[in-house]
Amino acid sequence: MRWEELDQQACSLARTLAVVGDRWTLLILRDCFLGVRRFDAFERRLGITRHVLTDRLKKLVSYGILYKSPYQERPLREEYRLSEKGLELHPVIMSLVSWGDKHMSDDRGAPIIHIHKTCGHQMHPTTNCSECGETITAKDIRVEVGKQWQGKLDEFLPSRADISGKK
Amino acid sequence: MRWEELDQQACSLARTLAVVGDRWTLLILRDCFLGVRRFDAFERRLGITRHVLTDRLKKLVSYGILYKSPYQERPLREEYRLSEKGLELHPVIMSLVSWGDKHMSDDRGAPIIHIHKTCGHQMHPTTNCSECGETITAKDIRVEVGKQWQGKLDEFLPSRADISGKK
DNA sequence: CACCATAAGTTCTTTTTTGGAACTAACAAA
DNA sequence: TTTGTTAGTTCCAAAAAAGAACTTATGGTG
Structure with missing residues (x-):
């Protein structure tokens, strides 16, 4: 079974793991629950590479677990916050x-x-x-x-x- | 942060993920809770490669989450069963x-x-x-x-x- | 103006981890 | 003797992650 097929399995565990079941995602969410919201704060705290962090944040946003919220304009800066769906994790x-x-x-x-x-x-x-x-x-x-x-x-x-x- | 350092972090989530936080381990445990116990049954059901399955079962046994129990001798065959520690997952x-x-x-x-x-x-x-x-x-x-x-x-x-x- | 800093990425190369398939050991059954 | 079963191991190719440098837009300092 390839990892991308996982969210189509007839099993809620497999479907959930398709979203949060990789090495980093739950650690990112832990930090979210502790109040961390910004890209560089996640990076510093987790020692995750920027590439992987970008990818995981995108995935979490695409699944509606995090949402981006601007905290300044020019230059546009956004922070990542837990949605209701995310809080339910x-x-x-x-x-x-x-x-x-x-x-x-x-x-x-x-x-x-x-x-x-x-x-x-x-x-x-x-x-x-x-x-x-x-x-x-x-x-x-x-x-x-x-x-x-x-x-x-x-x-x-x-x-x-x-x-x-x-x- | 490298994956092997994870179980030494001062965080119970990180330590737990060092054990069960990879792509396959929780799916293996799901099958254990459904009653699956044997190598080839895990392999068939999960579509996991034998190499990775061997590795994950070894890891789960080494952490005391599963234990091996012989169900026949000559040739020795062992099945994997949830320990108390595993049941608590x-x-x-x-x-x-x-x-x-x-x-x-x-x-x-x-x-x-x-x-x-x-x-x-x-x-x-x-x-x-x-x-x-x-x-x-x-x-x-x-x-x-x-x-x-x-x-x-x-x-x-x-x-x-x-x-x-x-x- | 030149130079440094900040936040949030992207790009590149190397290393590690998986996937996939074939091979092995120790027997048992036909 | 050939085939089958169970639980692996070995090997090579493909995918993912680590690590470091580069980019973009902008703001501040001397």
Whole structure:
């Protein structure tokens, strides 16, 4: 599979990764959530090459995750800001950070801690059911094929052969 | 910044991406969560080259996210299974899928739907505060430097210059 | 005016990473 | 003996990223 075909796969994970699944994009978005907005600030902070940064910012704008907003004219200068769609990637960043805090930290603990403004406590994110509110783990979820996709995911859902090794 | 230096950054996102942040790893993990366990099943399903698949599986095993478990001897055959550490990446997958369901779906809706076994409803994940349980969005969170990192993240936290453009 | 600085790129060359296909080892079955 | 299965490895070509220099438009300094 080539990378450009990824956003046409019948899988929301693959489609999302087509947008944010490369080496740099999520690091750029992390900086966006920290308030960074300008080309040279991203460049300085990330140590990314200008060529790749240009490409990734263009891609994020083309997908509507960032938008350009002029902050001066003559010469025209624009900054990159998170759209609503981009802000909704916050759970992705939070879950990655939370896993890293738990599994990739040294003995100094998490470099950055998160405070829930409403309750004032230091928190980490939990993943909950939108319907009953309960906290969920991998084992609490069962997957099914969406109504309009029935019979069309034979290629995607793992067959018994894929799972059990039988032919 | 070179990719190998990423897991030494003072940022849990960067450290996590050092493990799962490449083109293929999260797709491999998606298949693991769907029950796929064997080399040739990953290869068939993903259309990944064997070379890259070997490399990624090795990396995932070395980080303790997958472990090898023999399912036959003579000839020795091993399958790859999610460890506890790997299972804890479920929120990452779920948040990526959920974003894709909302923003990258065509008019047929989500290809795969998720049922919460406990309550029986079709659900999507929400991100909640571990302390008060409330659902959170990007704007509900404030970040601070962890106690043992105070004064050591000057390089990391965006300076006023990065945010406002001032020098 | 000549010269330096700034922001946001673009262009060029080298290195690294993938893609694609063929080859290998250790058996098992026909 | 030939063919098949599983899990790789090897090799070469193509694509992507790193690194550094160049560009454009403009503003400020001496």
